[in-house]
Amino acid sequence: MKKTIYVFKDGEFKRKDNTLYFETEAGKKYLPVEDVKEIIAFGEVSLNKRFLEFLTKKEIILHFLNDYGYYVGSYYPREHYNSGYMILRQSEYYLDEEKRLDLARRFVCGAAANILNVLRYYNNRGKELHNEIGHITSLEAKIETSAAIDELMAIEGNIREAYYAGFNTIINKNDFVFHGRNKRPPRDRINALISYGNTLAYIAVLSEIYKTHLDPRIGYLHTTNFRRFTLNLDVAEIFKPILVDRLIFSLIGRNMMKSSDFESKANGILMNDKGRKLFAQEWENRLRTTIKHRELGREVSYRRLIRMELYKIEKHLMGEKEYEPFVSRW
Numbered sequence: 001m002k003k004t005i006y007v008f009k010d011g012e013f014k015r016k017d018n019t020l021y022f023e024t025e026a027g028k029k030y031l032p033v034e035d036v037k038e039i040i041a042f043g044e045v046s047l048n049k050r051f052l053e054f055l056t057k058k059e060i061i062l063h064f065l066n067d068y069g070y071y072v073g074s075y076y077p078r079e080h081y082n083s084g085y086m087i088l089r090q091s092e093y094y095l096d097e098e099k100r101l102d103l104a105r106r107f108v109c110g111a112a113a114n115i116l117n118v119l120r121y122y123n124n125r126g127k128e129l130h131n132e133i134g135h136i137t138s139l140e141a142k143i144e145t146s147a148a149i150d151e152l153m154a155i156e157g158n159i160r161e162a163y164y165a166g167f168n169t170i171i172n173k174n175d176f177v178f179h180g181r182n183k184r185p186p187r188d189r190i191n192a193l194i195s196y197g198n199t200l201a202y203i204a205v206l207s208e209i210y211k212t213h214l215d216p217r218i219g220y221l222h223t224t225n226f227r228r229f230t231l232n233l234d235v236a237e238i239f240k241p242i243l244v245d246r247l248i249f250s251l252i253g254r255n256m257m258k259s260s261d262f263e264s265k266a267n268g269i270l271m272n273d274k275g276r277k278l279f280a281q282e283w284e285n286r287l288r289t290t291i292k293h294r295e296l297g298r299e300v301s302y303r304r305l306i307r308m309e310l311y312k313i314e315k316h317l318m319g320e321k322e323y324e325p326f327v328s329r330w
Contacts, residue, residue: 002037004207006280008273013047015054033058038207040065040200042276061210063203068185068270069196073228074206076216086213089317094218101152103316103323104221105143108156110238110325112140115163117328118241122170122249132166153221156237163241175259176252185268190248192262192269196276197244198236200283205232205239208307213314235309242328243302247286251279294329 011024020031022045031039033054038061045064055062055077062075093099116136123129139159146152160181167178167190178190186192206229209216219230221237251257261275271279290299300308309326316323 003032003035004284005031005036005039006277007039007041007045008043008277010043011045013045013051015048015051018054020051020054033060036060038063038203040203040280042067042069059210061207063206065199068266069192069199069276070184071199071202074203076206076210083213086314086317087215087218090215090218093317094220094224100220101146101149103313104149104152104234105146106323106325107221107234107237108143108152108159109140110327111156111241112136112143112159113325113327114238114241115159116140118245119163119166122166127166127169127172129166129169132162132169135162149221149223156221170249171252173252176257185266185270187268189259189262189269192271193248193251193257193279194244196271196279197248197283198240200280201236201240201244202229202232204287204303205235205306208303208310209235211307212310214310235306235313238309238325239302239306243283243286247279247282251282256282 007022009022009024009026011022013020013022018033020033021028022031023029036058040063042065052062052075055075059077061077064072064074066072093103116133119129119133119136123133136159139155139162142155143152146155164178164181171178171190176189179188181194182188182191183195186195206216209232214231216229216231218224219232219234222230222233224230248257256278257275261271261278262269263272264270287303288301290301291305292298293300293305305326312321312323315321
């Protein structure tokens, strides 16, 4: 399985013949290009056209995040799998209000189902979350009757607000108190973790889209506008509860993530290098974790599940099979 390379230091990406390396003041670190799927760069990095040409040849995506862990952009090599037919189908489903709303509802239904399963998981382990579960269940019933994208987005926002209300019950740590969702900059450690984890989820889905015929610029729940990518935001909604949030709860619950992994910066609370590296490592471990797939009858990784979700969307757009979002089972 190809790897994701995280680069936290400042330096320069260089190409020498058929190899790539990253050069810092401490020396050179060669990149095993045949085994690299994507590169995620946090530090101040420089590169040249020859380097980008080689990334294109090897189909390696380069993502840029700033010092605060915010997504800046991606070098997305030419879309070798893109097809005019699929772009037309995606556009058709976006421009047709009923088709777009139907697909957007499915994304929100999948997100809500996975949110409820996370809450039930912890409720069954002694955390008192009945109120949050009841509230979200009542909101979930409104998804199918939503008549417009704005209304659907409002329901989705209310579901997440009710979900976040249960975070302190689940976490129950004095060093990690959640004061409701806020960002840019996050004002507490939980918000810092959510923002960082969500960014990695958006990047992971974007990288998987690259291996399909789908165009990441055409989303359905999130409005397609002058933003570069939206489809990855849609699909990530389904996976954030079971990948990002479960990872946050696990890291804190096992005392792997500590208050010393954060710092006050830019009028907010952000993860420091040590915290970001730890989270990134555990994130990769999470994506490689396998579960028994009910239909296939074999083990598949969470990263593979993301790709399979995209294939299901393709079939929906082609009229072959209606899309049903992945819902976790524990």
